[in-house]
Amino acid sequence: MAQLLFQSSDLQKHRRKVLDAGRTDEGAVVRDTDGTTLLLLPKVLHDGLEVMVEMTQGFLVAAAAIDRDSTRASEFGSFAWMVFLDADDRKECLFDLRDALALLANGNRSAFEDVLEAWRITATELSDELRRTVLLGKLQDDDFEEVDRPV
């Protein structure tokens, strides 16, 4: 469905039509008396676009930091936690986030957030030296001891 164009006077004369058009995914365009065009959209769509812009910016900043082999968290911007990932994991993370951004662009915000959260948690777990040693180390059978149900 094409975007509908309204004049500012339609806000008074055809208010219901303007509002109904503004509830659609395409939104309603209203031209003000000085020629400025305004877009009326469902807020949820606008919020999604804001997240998309914010996450795309974050992705680009982090990708640039990875290209520079940066070791400073501040250079990773809003994805500062990436600094705890090694080079291979950073690349894998970028691939995953790129695919997830495509899902976000299609309105699948929860799928994007799931991927982002899984990587953020992974990096946070690796930020501690002992946890990192165990999670990335070669584990032997005798590293473990059986335990009972807590009482």
Place this chain on the structure above:
Amino acid sequence: MISKKSTVRSDPSPGGYRPYVSARRPGGKPSKKPGFRVLVHRKYLPIWNEIPERAGLENAQQFYDHVAYTPGVIPSVGSSVILKGKAGKPMKPGYSRTMHYSITGAGRINYQWSRKAKDGAKGDAHPVVKILTINLDSH
């Protein structure tokens, strides 16, 4: 030849003292036997022992029950995700990826599980959960 019947001990006379009859478990039998042996990395045994005190006994038991019976499913209490990258890789063939379990507001535990682990010299296959790391720091 001794008949089978003669080997079965009969109860003593009614009302008699029965010193060798074991008492029943208080509260009856457990509802079911744990499906998975639960093992903890030795470096995290001290923290494992602190979980009831720091995270609450109920949370500690809920976590244990989750991994002892259904380590591979989304928990009914708390939340879990699968770690990404190298940290999520199975430690050996037959093991799951690393599951990250969050105890509500109280900590995070990473573990892997296997239905047919062949650990130790005997090499007999058995279901096992291996707790890799425990973090009881609050966010």
